[in-house]
Amino acid sequence: MSTDKKNKKGNHFMIWNELKWVPSEKQLAQFIQLQELLKEWNKKSNLTRLVDGDDFWTAQVCDSLLPLNEELQHPELSNKYIDIGSGCGFPGIAIAIAMPNAKITLLDSSSKKTTFLKEVSKEIGLNSRVTVITERAETAGRDPILRSNFDYAIARAVASANVVAEYLVPFLNSTGQGLIFKGGWSETEQQVLKKALTEMNAEIHRTHKFVLPNNRGIRNIIRICSVHKCPNQYPRSVGKPKKQPLGY
Numbered sequence: 001m002s003t004d005k006k007n008k009k010g011n012h013f014m015i016w017n018e019l020k021w022v023p024s025e026k027q028l029a030q031f032i033q034l035q036e037l038l039k040e041w042n043k044k045s046n047l048t049r050l051v052d053g054d055d056f057w058t059a060q061v062c063d064s065l066l067p068l069n070e071e072l073q074h075p076e077l078s079n080k081y082i083d084i085g086s087g088c089g090f091p092g093i094a095i096a097i098a099m100p101n102a103k104i105t106l107l108d109s110s111s112k113k114t115t116f117l118k119e120v121s122k123e124i125g126l127n128s129r130v131t132v133i134t135e136r137a138e139t140a141g142r143d144p145i146l147r148s149n150f151d152y153a154i155a156r157a158v159a160s161a162n163v164v165a166e167y168l169v170p171f172l173n174s175t176g177q178g179l180i181f182k183g184g185w186s187e188t189e190q191q192v193l194k195k196a197l198t199e200m201n202a203e204i205h206r207t208h209k210f211v212l213p214n215n216r217g218i219r220n221i222i223r224i225c226s227v228h229k230c231p232n233q234y235p236r237s238v239g240k241p242k243k244q245p246l247g248y
Contacts, residue, residue: 064091
């Protein structure tokens with residue numbers, strides 16, 4: 001076996017241990033194909049620098065799936081996910097590969113990125129379960145087809161938690177959960193988020209902390225849920241959640 005293949009296997013093995021989940025041969029092939037397509041597209045359109053070796057397997061794949069390690073144990077579930085600010089497909093495409101019955105909506109305002117997401121979904125055989133939308137979260141959150149329609153709304157590396165919450169909550173159905181991915185997480189941020197959520201009839205469900213393998217740092221996941229229907233004024237108009245964040 002070549003050194004490159006050994007390295008690839010090593011990277012894979014460590015993250016599957018961490019996730020307590022092992023992909024099927026088909027799923028592993030899809031992850032590898034996703035990596036190849038990212039490398040190819042990166043040459044003409046700079047999507048992400050995290051495409052090689054451990055950058056891809058730990059900082060992208062593992063980071064996307066670790067917060068959902070409970071859900072990974074139930075691949076039969078056909079939940080509906082929306083990934084806000086999908087970028088180059090993490091966590092959305094990773095979830096679509098790992099959860100073979102899930103339906104995933106990938107939302108990004110950049111047509112450069114959504115063009116890639118559409119192409120990659122088709123290439124790796126996910127387009128029957130993946131929908132790609134080019135739109136701002138504030139606009140999409142008011143769309144009656146999307147609003148209150150998801151079991152999970154997820155955002156990774158988008159903005160501060162109170163801002164992200166305003167993007168996520170309007171998409172959640174009555175039993176849905178929003179997942180906010182954060183690096184550091186402080187008591188002050190938690191209090192601000194709690195206040196912001198109160199205005200949207202939502203609350204923190206729980207927070208949990210993960211340590212990413214290979215010294216990739218700490219990841220805090222804040223799970224939020226609706227208590228009552230989200231008031232119609234949220235999300236506010238484009239740009240407002242960032243300019244005038246809730247919770248202060």
